[in-house]
Amino acid sequence: MSFPWAKHYEPTHPLMQYIDSRLPLPRLVYNAVGAGYPVPRNINWMYNFGVLAGVALMIQIITGVVLAMHYAADSTVAFDSVEHIMRDVNSGWLLRYVHMNGASFFFIVVYLHIFRGLYYGSYKAPREVVWMLGVVILLLMMATAFMGYVLVWGQMSFWGAAVITNLFSAIPLVGDAIHTWLLGGFTPDNATLNRFFSLHFLLPFVILGVVILKIWALHIPGSTNPTGVDVQGPADTLPFHPYFTAKDFFGLCIYLLIFSVVVFFLPNALGHPDNYIPANPLSTPTHIVPEWYFWPFYAILRAFTIDVLFIPAKLMGVLAMFASIILLLFLPWLDTSRVKSTAYRPMYRIWFWVLCVDVVILAWVGGAPAEEPYVRISQLASAYYFAHFLIILPIVSAIERPLPLPNSIAKAVLSKGKRKDVMAAGAVPAPAE
Template sequence: MSFPWAKHYEPKQPLMRWLDEKLPLPRLVYNSIGAGYPVPRNLNYWWNFGVLAGVALVCQIITGVVLAMHYAPNALVAFGSTEHIMRDVNGGWFLRYAHANGASMFLFVVYVHIARGLYYGSYKAPREMVWLLGVVIFLLMMATAFMGYVLPWGQMSFWGAQVITGFFSAIPGVGETIRVWLLGGFAPDNAALNRFFSLHYLLPFVIAGVIILHIWALHIPGSNNPTGVDVKGEQDTVPFHPYYTAKDGVGVGAFFLVFALLVFFAPNLLGHPDNYIEANPLSTPAHIVPEWYFLPFYAILKSFTFNFLWIPAKLWGVLAMFGSILLLFFLPWLDSSPVRSASYRPKYRVFLGVLLLDVLVLGYVGGAEPIARNVIMGQIASMYYFAHFLIILPWISRSERPLPLPTSITEAVLAKHGETAHAEPALAH
């Protein structure tokens, strides 16, 4: 989207004029995150989580690069090198805890970012490409997180790799061949550890590249907003800097406060104690569970306990687990309602709340023991998850009667403060 009222970059200093002529990097920054990028004036703190995801990725890359200087991807010494980092490397304990808990912070921020997109309809036209690239980023993050969890080479690392790669053996005919190809052998060992380490080191930079595309795609139509109403003119926007750089600064401060509390006071809160036991292929843990951010998908995998038609239960579980993520690619077309924001869609808002509760139930089931009660609970929650996207959402988008929308963002902002458009104060630019 073109904003004719946006400010244009005009360097004042000779050096900046020369740089702008030869390599217009300052202009790019100014037009992307500076005063040259107008954004809706009513964005709330839920819009902070995109920036927080970028901050979390930078933290992960920095700590990961330094950790890689001391880590040895060899099955004989990987566990020992992790302990070496914790005990002998200056600040190693901090780097390792920051990296491990940073993954949880990163995934948590992204989950909130996705939830905000679902609530405010940020996946709808004209921002479908922004959403699709976001789902690609999410898939890359999950692959990176899984491979990183294997690297400490503890009990959960080894058996997690054994279980996750075992999914591929469910594919008829070629499954076992694919699994052996991925591992470089018949079980997780040196070849698998080297491959996972290489990919875990590489993928964050791939994620960074896709994030650049994600932001680029966002700047074409412009940011969505809590009303879901399109920008009508200059009165509906403010410059990104200083308004939202200041607002994002508050969010970044809160992010690092929570991050510091986790790293310094509860660094093992989200980990599993079995991963402080060196990997032993001859000793299976009593209860194998993934990291917390994989638990809902793990619950969907475990929900298939019997064969159906000619397809075995294991393959159904694998298809459902991957399908639960791939389903998000089709969301912009499954929801055909012309209204974006759930604030004006009362029926959609109720069912979205039920979906959130359903995901929390799946998370509980994914980490719980597979007794009959939990299995049944997981099966019901899994059925509802797919029903929400494939049945309920298309039905709502066709039958729902939305609330009246404001004619403009400015009208919504002024109405919230008990004012009218005629009494609108002048914006300071």
């Protein structure tokens, strides 16, 4: 970070001086998450989700490595090896439930982290690269989660793999070749399990590498804040440690408490019961559905039911599903407003909450059967999703008149405190600046 008032690491103990002179790891940690990292003093609890996402990733990596020691990537014994972990391995049931539900909680905190970024304009300059790396992490997470879900080799896993991989066959010219390459054959089988197990084990470490790049990129401009005002001096910041490490630790305790309740009392609430049935290629489930965190994108995929010109509906659905994520990469240029935070954009704030409702509707219809009225609702919700980013956001950014911004972060914080003191004393507060 290039703030001149940031504290610099100067070891005093001879051992730390020796280590720092040859391997500056203590200095790196101090400047990354210690007192040497100034953070805007007004960031709120919504900024906890970045740290929680990092903790969730490490939980998945640690439990995944241990589970891999007992898992057999063979179509004839994969399901039985999972049951072996649950029944015979010491604390295997706990490891599997933590890993299985950890994926859902990982997506929960990442989705909340994304919507926090959308609300506070974290994608705007000079943090475009930080935002784009976050979108890359989301794509890698989705690939990792899908492959991990297949490894259970239950009924829903098998048919989920068959349906999702078959989507690639819609790509002209090379689609069938990609489909065959992904499966290692013409249907999900032993080769599919080996491919997916290898990639599922590798991709979390790739995600960890991209996370390190994201943190590195974030430390150049520094963290954003709820006002969207740039840091102007030492009065606008506080050291990350101990002020925000304590805040993050409190949020982590709440997260782990909720996570523990789900793991110990509701371990299968977020899964599908059909996945406790061994995979049977001769028996198709009545309703094939992916894990809940894919439902909004699955709804967009199924929204296309008729061919458009010479483009098949299947291909249109695949393109729309991937476009719904890739579209996020272009947000820094679609939103042209000079104001970052939605808190000072009253017109766009309404549309932001409409988007939130729209995504919830997409999730609802994505988990519902592919029949009316769910198909029609998914079409309307998908149309709004793309219209929000491609039409509404650019127009609102051009015509909206934002509220006046505070002169500095410190002034916004201190004036808010003064207004609270005045109200507590029973006086009439002054108008907000």
